[in-house]
Amino acid sequence: MSSARKLVSVEDLSDEDLERIVRRGVSHSAGTSVHRQPLAGQVVGIYFAMTSTRTRTAFWSSALRLGAQVINFGPGDLQTNTGESSGDTGRVLGSMLDLLVARTGRPTAELQEWADRHGMPVVNAMTAEEHPTQGLTDLTTLRRHFGSLDGLRILYVGEGNNTAAALALALGRTPGAELELRTPPGYGLDPLILERARGHAERYGAKITERHTMDPAPSGFDVIYTTRWQTTGTAKADANWPEIFRPFQVNRSLWKGSPDAVFLHDLPAHRGEEVTAEVLDGPMSIAFQQAENKMHSAMAVLEWCHGAPMADPVGAEEVSLL
Structure with a gap:
């Protein structure tokens, strides 16, 4: 072969x-x-x-x-x-x-x-x-839904895990795309991966930022994305991690500043933890189309x-x- x-x-x-x-x-x-x-x-x-x-x-x-x-x-x-x-x-x-x-x-x-x-x-x-195949699935889902990736603004909320890494590396090579990561303090994207993704973004005319707080409230996004807080096969050393993550829950309040945003989740989801049922099962969610993709x-x-x-x-x- x-x-x-x-x-x-x-x-x-x-x-x-x-x-x-x-x-x-x-x-x-x-x-x-x-x-x-x-x-x-x-x-x-x-x-x-x-x-x-x-x-x-x-x-x-x-x-x-x-x-x-x-x-x-x-x-x-x-x-x-x-x-x-x-x-x-x-x-x-x-x-x-x-x-x-x-x-x-x-x-x-x-x-x-x-x-x-x-x-x-x-x-x-x-x-x-x-998780590179997840990143490709995400681009496929966004392209299928919006018709183009040009100028899309994506808000990622949650741990800077392997899904976030693939998303950043892929979107960094997509001209005009903007990715803002809101990650809990101590649980951000791997600094080396963030550096590589920003290097791509600089060359391709994309933009990648990361903040470790939900203030100020994010607004103006086309997509809001989260993943489960307990990444498959991993454990967190900090016993108090649920308290650190709680402000980063994706709930309906995030749509006040981005009323037309669609919701993505790589699944499996834990309703009531990283995302509310109102969002995951609501009209803004295309998470299950994403899963099929x-x-x-x-x-x-x-x-x-x-x-x-x-x-x-x-x-x-x-x-x-x-």
């Missing part, structure tokens, strides 16, 4: 790659794509060392729809649990699989090694630092990783994001 690629980080994508994947995801979501099975005869490994509903289902169903056979690995299935080195595991998987989708929750460097040293096409379905975006990612043609017929929607 000489034309295969890796997606360990959003930054693995060129501008053209990012555009093509989001455009193709929108096309799948809109039902205007041509359905092919470019992965026929291929074996895709799905390895999730952590819980997942949307991402695992999205990639498993997408691989099947694209014609692949799937091998599923759960958290107790690999010999890394009995002491085999990560390097040996990656070498073996790379010799038997045509593509691997993996959620490890561990440092991204592990997947980077599997891809770089063993020549295996790898899709990062979430590591400790970044995980599958459409996953199909586009697998097609891109395989090197499959991604052009749709004349008359289908053409999108220029970057």
Whole structure:
């Protein structure tokens, strides 16, 4: 599979790659794509060392729809649990699989090694630092809803976790986009990722800011986004963290300054904690359309990783994001 690629980080994508994947995801979501099975005869490994509903289902169903056979690995299935080195595991998987989708929750460097040293096409379905396929899903959802990303103002409220990291790295490369992160003190975006995202924003004419307070009240946004306070597979050292996070709950009051904003959430959600039921289940929410778009975006990612043609017929929607 000489034309295969890796997606360990959003930054693995060129501008053209990012555009093509989001455009193709929108096309799948809109039902205007041509359905092919470019992965026929291929074996895709799905390895999730952590819980997942949307991402695992999205990639498993997408691989099947694209014609692949799937091998599923759960958290107790690999010999890394009995002491085999990560390097040996990656070498073996790379010799038997045509593509691997993996959620490890561990440092991204592990997947980077599997891809770089063993020549295996790898899709990062979430590591400790970044959730790149969520970032692509978010851009697909926004492009599908608004028709363009140009000039969109996005407010992210909550922990600066791996979802926030992918969102910042992706939106930083979207001309005219503005991302404001409101994160609790001590729980902001990783400073190195924030620096990289701001570097992209400076080059592309985007804007990324971060504040650790909800004062002054944010206003003028097109999108309000949050994630669960207890990021999957992690724990917080500060026993008092719920009190620190409470002012960052997304509730109806945020719409006073942004009356037309739509609401995003990467799910799962805990109603009454990071978001109220009134918002998540209300007319402003497109969180469940966002969840469905995980599958459409996953199909586009697998097609891109395989090197499959991604052009749709004349008359289908053409999108220029970057």
